[in-house]
Amino acid sequence: MIVSSQLPALQIVIPLLGAVLCAFLRWGRVAWFLALVVSWAMPIIAGALLMQVLESGPISYSMGGWEPPWGIEYRVDIFSGFMLFFISAIGAVIMPYARLSVASEIDEDQLPWFYTLYLLCLTGLLGIVITGDAFNVFVFLEVSSLSTYAMIAMGKDRRALVAAYQYLIMGSIGATFYVIAIGLLYSETGTLNFIDLAARIGDVGTSRTVLAALAFLTVGISLKLALFPLHVWLPNAYAFAPTFATAFLAATATKVAIYLLIRFYFSVFGFGTVFESFPVSQILLVLSLAAMFGASVVAIFQVNVKRMLAYSSVAQIGYITFGIALANQAGLTGGIVHVFNHGIIKCSLFLAVGAMVFRTGTSKIDDLAGIGRRMPITMAGFVVAGLSIIGVPGTAGFISKWYLAVGALERGWWWLVFLLVASSLLSVVYIGRFIEVAWFRSPSAMSEKACDPPMTMMVPILLLVMGTVYFGLDTSASADLAGRAASALLGGTR
Amino acid sequence: MTFGEEILAHYNHWITIFLMVSGLYIVIARSNMIKTLVGLGLFQTSVYLLYITPGKILGGTAPIIMDDPSAVYSNPLPHVLILTAIVVGVATLSLGLALVVRINEEYGSIEEDEVLAKDET
Numbered sequence: 001m002i003v004s005s006q007l008p009a010l011q012i013v014i015p016l017l018g019a020v021l022c023a024f025l026r027w028g029r030v031a032w033f034l035a036l037v038v039s040w041a042m043p044i045i046a047g048a049l050l051m052q053v054l055e056s057g058p059i060s061y062s063m064g065g066w067e068p069p070w071g072i073e074y075r076v077d078i079f080s081g082f083m084l085f086f087i088s089a090i091g092a093v094i095m096p097y098a099r100l101s102v103a104s105e106i107d108e109d110q111l112p113w114f115y116t117l118y119l120l121c122l123t124g125l126l127g128i129v130i131t132g133d134a135f136n137v138f139v140f141l142e143v144s145s146l147s148t149y150a151m152i153a154m155g156k157d158r159r160a161l162v163a164a165y166q167y168l169i170m171g172s173i174g175a176t177f178y179v180i181a182i183g184l185l186y187s188e189t190g191t192l193n194f195i196d197l198a199a200r201i202g203d204v205g206t207s208r209t210v211l212a213a214l215a216f217l218t219v220g221i222s223l224k225l226a227l228f229p230l231h232v233w234l235p236n237a238y239a240f241a242p243t244f245a246t247a248f249l250a251a252t253a254t255k256v257a258i259y260l261l262i263r264f265y266f267s268v269f270g271f272g273t274v275f276e277s278f279p280v281s282q283i284l285l286v287l288s289l290a291a292m293f294g295a296s297v298v299a300i301f302q303v304n305v306k307r308m309l310a311y312s313s314v315a316q317i318g319y320i321t322f323g324i325a326l327a328n329q330a331g332l333t334g335g336i337v338h339v340f341n342h343g344i345i346k347c348s349l350f351l352a353v354g355a356m357v358f359r360t361g362t363s364k365i366d367d368l369a370g371i372g373r374r375m376p377i378t379m380a381g382f383v384v385a386g387l388s389i390i391g392v393p394g395t396a397g398f399i400s401k402w403y404l405a406v407g408a409l410e411r412g413w414w415w416l417v418f419l420l421v422a423s424s425l426l427s428v429v430y431i432g433r434f435i436e437v438a439w440f441r442s443p444s445a446m447s448e449k450a451c452d453p454p455m456t457m458m459v460p461i462l463l464l465v466m467g468t469v470y471f472g473l474d475t476s477a478s479a480d481l482a483g484r485a486a487s488a489l490l491g492g493t494r
Numbered sequence: 495m496t497f498g499e500e501i502l503a504h505y506n507h508w509i510t511i512f513l514m515v516s517g518l519y520i521v522i523a524r525s526n527m528i529k530t531l532v533g534l535g536l537f538q539t540s541v542y543l544l545y546i547t548p549g550k551i552l553g554g555t556a557p558i559i560m561d562d563p564s565a566v567y568s569n570p571l572p573h574v575l576i577l578t579a580i581v582v583g584v585a586t587l588s589l590g591l592a593l594v595v596r597i598n599e600e601y602g603s604i605e606e607d608e609v610l611a612k613d614e615t
Contacts, residue, residue, distance in 0.1 A: 135575050135578070138578075138579075138582075139578060139582070142582045142585070142586070146585055146586065146589055149589055149593070150589060153593055153596070158600040158601070159613055161593055161596050161597045161600060162597060162609055162610070162613070164593055165527065165590065165593045165594070165597060168586065168589065168590050168593065169521060169530060169531075169534060169590075172534055172538070172586050173518070173521065173534070173537070175582075176537060176538050176541055179541050179579060180514075180541055180544060183541065183544045183545045184544075186545075186572075187548045
């Protein structure tokens with residue numbers, strides 16, 4: 001069928017057109033409905049692409065009919081298909097939540113613009129994952145980043161503007177570092193296509209240009225990743241953005257940067273160049289451990305629950321880069337599956353907190369005292385997702401930490417397993433602190449009038465929370481796919 | 495080539511590096527938000543030079559196909575990439591300036607220290 005052969009292009013064109021249409025609308029509800037239709041179409045396309053890849057191998061789509069490496073190629077293999085489906089599924093699940101949440105935080109006449117920005121962000125994120133051309137990645141990276149900056153700036157608090165500005169400066173520096181890296185690679189190899197780059201870097205070997213490109217690439221992508229110590233933009237951006245935007249970005253934006261890092265390390269530069277010739281593994285390990293411990297400790301002392309969750313995100317990203325640094329089958333599987341698991345967990349946590357903000361208007365922990373007694377189902381969802389962050393067996397977080405621990409043991413670094421467990425204990429403290437305030441104190445003045453949110457907000461929260469438990473018990477969709485993606489990456493095939 | 499000649503041969507990269515480092519320094523050292531955006535623009539401009547200057551092939555002419563089969567053409571691809579990057583830079587600058595306008599409306603200042611100090615209280 002004609003449509004099925006054009007699916008990779010449709011994956012990008014549909015949200016892009018949706019964004020343009022949204023910009024012309026004047027009514028918030030119509031704009032939300034358009035975004036809903038587009039968001040629900042995305043996982044259908046991504047799911048079809050993933051099914052096709054699992055059956056018959058990677059899909060290569062030449063944009064405009066121009067053959068790679070002269071033209072831009074969209075390439076879907078197991079890893080990119082997995083990420084595509086994950087991003088579009090998150091977007092689809094949280095869209096019903098947006099109608100009430102966004103309307104309560106953003107002015108009526110600005111609602112269509114918000115949904116325009118959201119659809120542009122979705123386009124950019126899907127584009128980064130699906131494209132096989134290095135400079136095309138930069139274009140989509142900036143499409144998603146610029147719409148992210150604008151989305152964050154639409155938050156109610158005036159500190160959202162400063163947060164968006166700081167994120168803009170740091171994010172643009174990161175993107176420009178990425179462009180420098182691509183420039184160095186291009187002047188060395190003469191091509192921009194990932195597969196072609198991989199072949200030609202193999203010929204060039206480990207020259208100083210390749211080392212410089214690797215360094216610029218790592219720093220640039222780490223700025224987008226919020227890898228410690230380049231995470232400074234994240235707490236303010238997540239705390240002051242509209243809740244729906246925070247939930248979407250926490251689940252997807254940094255994960256796409258992780259996809260980029262993995263793609264470049266394993267598919268373009270190759271395992272040998274990155275991990276055997278240069279000490280990338282040790283550097284990433286140190287930074288990951290610093291993130292895991294430092295960010296968890298700082299999370300414990302936050303007064304704003306959204307900032308606490310933001311620092312928790314920085315720590316969890318440390319787990320993912322820990323898995324990349326191990327660079328063996330189990331470690332990389334742990335990293336990739338934690339991308340999926342943490343996305344679901346953090347999204348559900350932010351949605352639950354968003355429901356509390358929707359009902360009470362505040363996100364300060366002390367103001368939310370006793371909220372569990374007034375919003376029991378929401379708080380129960382928060383508790384379950386919090387257990388998943390800690391890594392209790394039976395939840396998705398445990399699966400990720402299991403694979404990371406196995407990966408560390410396979411490398412012979414058994415002391416890393418102790419550190420892994422120790423940082424999980426830190427997350428018990430900050431999750432437990434909020435649970436204690438929410439359940440075991442009498443309701444404050446602001447949380448007295450709260451009740452569970454309406455169904456359109458409740459269903460996405462419960463869906464995601466059930467997902468965190470389901471993917472901790474049945475890992476055929478998440479961990480097995482991640483394992484297949486990891487072995488494909490380590491084997492050097494695309 | 496002697497060492498001095500070799501350094502002079504790469505003068506285009508020296509200019510690029512100088513602009514790059516100046517731009518980054520302005521971003522870090524200046525607290526005025528407009529100046530930070532100017533520094534960011536300077537930093538991005540240096541990257542354009544990084545792409546375009548190696549694109550000029552020695553003895554190459556403009557990349558328009560001629561009938562002469564032995565013609566050597568300069569590389570047109572870096573120019574295409576940099577046009578895209580310039581557009582991205584313009585979009586970033588305009589978004590940054592819009593944010594600064596709003597920050598000025600809300601805080602009454604565009605000095606980053608003053609703005610952060612107002613939030614401390």
